[in-house]
Amino acid sequence: MPREKKPQNPPVKDKKGSKTSKSLIKRLPVYLRILDNLIRRDVDIISSRVLSDETGFTAEQIRKDLATFGAFGTRGTGYNTSYLREKLLKITGLDKQIRIVVVGSGHLGKALTRYNILKNPYVEIAGIFDANPDELDNEILGIKVQPMEDLPLLIKEQGIKVSMITVPAEVAQEVVDLLVENGITAILNFAPTKLRAPANVHIHNADLTIELQSLIYYSLEREKE
Amino acid sequence: MPREKKPQNPPVKDKKGSKTSKSLIKRLPVYLRILDNLIRRDVDIISSRVLSDETGFTAEQIRKDLATFGAFGTRGTGYNTSYLREKLLKITGLDKQIRIVVVGSGHLGKALTRYNILKNPYVEIAGIFDANPDELDNEILGIKVQPMEDLPLLIKEQGIKVSMITVPAEVAQEVVDLLVENGITAILNFAPTKLRAPANVHIHNADLTIELQSLIYYSLEREKE
DNA sequence: CAGTGTGTGTTAAAATATTAACAAGTTTGT
DNA sequence: ACAAACTTGTTAATATTTTAACACACACTG
Numbered sequence: 001m002p003r004e005k006k007p008q009n010p011p012v013k014d015k016k017g018s019k020t021s022k023s024l025i026k027r028l029p030v031y032l033r034i035l036d037n038l039i040r041r042d043v044d045i046i047s048s049r050v051l052s053d054e055t056g057f058t059a060e061q062i063r064k065d066l067a068t069f070g071a072f073g074t075r076g077t078g079y080n081t082s083y084l085r086e087k088l089l090k091i092t093g094l095d096k097q098i099r100i101v102v103v104g105s106g107h108l109g110k111a112l113t114r115y116n117i118l119k120n121p122y123v124e125i126a127g128i129f130d131a132n133p134d135e136l137d138n139e140i141l142g143i144k145v146q147p148m149e150d151l152p153l154l155i156k157e158q159g160i161k162v163s164m165i166t167v168p169a170e171v172a173q174e175v176v177d178l179l180v181e182n183g184i185t186a187i188l189n190f191a192p193t194k195l196r197a198p199a200n201v202h203i204h205n206a207d208l209t210i211e212l213q214s215l216i217y218y219s220l221e222r223e224k225e
Numbered sequence: 226m227p228r229e230k231k232p233q234n235p236p237v238k239d240k241k242g243s244k245t246s247k248s249l250i251k252r253l254p255v256y257l258r259i260l261d262n263l264i265r266r267d268v269d270i271i272s273s274r275v276l277s278d279e280t281g282f283t284a285e286q287i288r289k290d291l292a293t294f295g296a297f298g299t300r301g302t303g304y305n306t307s308y309l310r311e312k313l314l315k316i317t318g319l320d321k322q323i324r325i326v327v328v329g330s331g332h333l334g335k336a337l338t339r340y341n342i343l344k345n346p347y348v349e350i351a352g353i354f355d356a357n358p359d360e361l362d363n364e365i366l367g368i369k370v371q372p373m374e375d376l377p378l379l380i381k382e383q384g385i386k387v388s389m390i391t392v393p394a395e396v397a398q399e400v401v402d403l404l405v406e407n408g409i410t411a412i413l414n415f416a417p418t419k420l421r422a423p424a425n426v427h428i429h430n431a432d433l434t435i436e437l438q439s440l441i442y443y444s445l446e447r448e449k450e
Numbered sequence: 451c452a453g454t455g456t457g458t459g460t461t462a463a464a465a466t467a468t469t470a471a472c473a474a475g476t477t478t479g480t
Numbered sequence: 481a482c483a484a485a486c487t488t489g490t491t492a493a494t495a496t497t498t499t500a501a502c503a504c505a506c507a508c509t510g
Contacts, residue, residue: 011430013237017344029438033417047457056419059457060499067459075458075505082249093445099393111336111434118483120434123441124345161444164437186444188437192258192344195283201237202443208337209345211429212413213319216348220318221384246467272487284487285469292489300488301476451510460507467496475488480481 024065028092030055031089035085036121045103047078075194099126100162101155101184102173105135105145108190109166113140123162124128129153131171148178162186169193249290255280256287259344260310272303319449324351324383327401327407329391330360330370333415337391352379357397364375373403380407382444387411394418401428 001067007044012042026150034054038046047076048059048066055062066079073079105128113128130136130143135145146154154160163184167175173192179187186202189195192210193202233408259279263271273284273291280287291297291304298304298310314320336352342365348373353370355361360370371379379385388409392400397416404412411427414420417435420428 023497025442026435026439028434030434030443032438033435049457051381054419058499059282060501061456064460064498071459073458074507076456076507078457079503092438092442094441098444100437109337114332115433116437123434131504141334145245151341154389160371162437162441186440188440196280197271202440204436204440206431206433207255208431209348210251210254210258210338211431212341212345212387213257213317213347214251215411215413215427215429216319216323216387217250219323248467271504272486283469285471286467288488289468289490299476300474303484303487368498449471454507454509456505456507458482458503460501460503464497464499467495469489469492469494470491472488472489473488475486477484477486479484 004073016061020068022069025092027055027061028088029064029094030057031065032085032088032092032094035088037082038081039085043081045078046081046084048073051079094122097124098122098162099158099160100163100164101126101151102128102166103130103148103151103179103189104168105130105140105165106134106166109164110138110165112164112190113143117141117143126158126160128153131167131183134220151178152182155179155184158168160184162188164188164190166190229365245293250317252280252282252286252290253313254284256290257310257313257319260306260313262295263306270303271306271309276304280435285313311333314334319347322349323347323388324349324385324388326351326376326380326385326386326415327353327389327391328373328404329356329393329415330355330357330365331391335363335365337389337415341367341389342366351383351385352376356392359427363413376403377407379410380404385409387413389413389415390414409412 031051031164034051048062051062052059066084069087069091074086099200100123100126102109109128113125116123125143128140128143129148129151130145131148133147136147138145161184163179165172165175165187169191171197172189172193176187176195176197180197180201183199187197187204189205190208192207197203256276259276273287274289275298277284291309295317297309310412325348327334327350334353338350342350350368353365353368354373354376355370356373358372361372362371366441386409388404390397390400390412394416397418401412401420401422405422405426412422412429414428414430414434416430418435422428430442
């Protein structure tokens, strides 16, 4: 029988109609973080070369990345940090405050919630949820753990689109189903399992064991060449 | 002046001399996890097609990945789960128990340590360290937080090569320097900052704010086409 | 107000990675 | 023992991503 069409990477297009790759999109928040730092240090202008030093990406790649969305720099001078930051905020969607929900208030869920509250200026934790009744009275920096029953209403009332899940692998799929049902379109998954969702829902896997395990490959050898 | 040679991606070679990509290496632990599950369920033979269902990678890619390191399957049949697992363990270096050290025992450090103790069968936490004296008596699943002074000796005595760091960005570089000085060759960095290290030291960045921020890009639009 | 230096944006080339196609083995059934 | 049904491993084609090269624009200097 004929194989079904490959959906694979849903190509994302910029204004000009060319394709915008996943790897590019992942670099944008890095630029943003560097720009925040520079602006804090009152640096007004920055060249791709210096951005390269700060980010570890090549200057060529940085210029190419930025040029994908428009001509934000000044030839002979560089990029205006505040102007570039604003443009990048718009492109990434981080210009508006984004509210997200966390599902799973185990140790990892708590730590990640706290981490984002403290360190992620672009994201606001709208709620944290857990199925375990014992968790219900716990607070993470003032945010109370809520029962799963309250999740649908909160998502819908606040029009939340993004969620982070740190639940056991065994229940991850049903949590995803629930989230999708209620309008979530992007999920950051920390459970070490493959999740299924409709094509219009984006799932990023942040499996920390895999991160560490693949690193070990590089720790071994390399009696070079 | 002439630009220096691009070191960029240090190409890793397999036995046959062809290049082994970073993306491939990151898929290996995924295969390994699936195989562990299959073996637990007493599945002896698995086809690339079924592996595709379980992992989300295409069957073609899986066959290609595995063929990079040798011919582990049987035509007409599939792959023997236990045999393939053994081979992959050898390739990734996870056949021997790997000991790692964690630096930074804040909330995230504690959660990640706990997580790996419980969920990562291939890695053993040899120690967790923190500069803050207040942390010193804390225990994470029986592992006591130790002062930074004890770090060099432990690394050297046990020949540890891999470390995970969850310290504030401000001190991350000096921690890296210390680790490298004492023989660490691979670092998983959770601090939101670019770190410098000699070319033979591998640093993987696991910046969780970036993960979440780049996801937001995908949560917005996509009035398709 | 030319001339020079600097750094972007763009286009072309090279390197990587993914997808597809298919030949070559294996097993199973008859 | 042969044919049919499968599924791998390999080679070729395609697509994507990265790197390089350079023309073009601006700023500064004298």
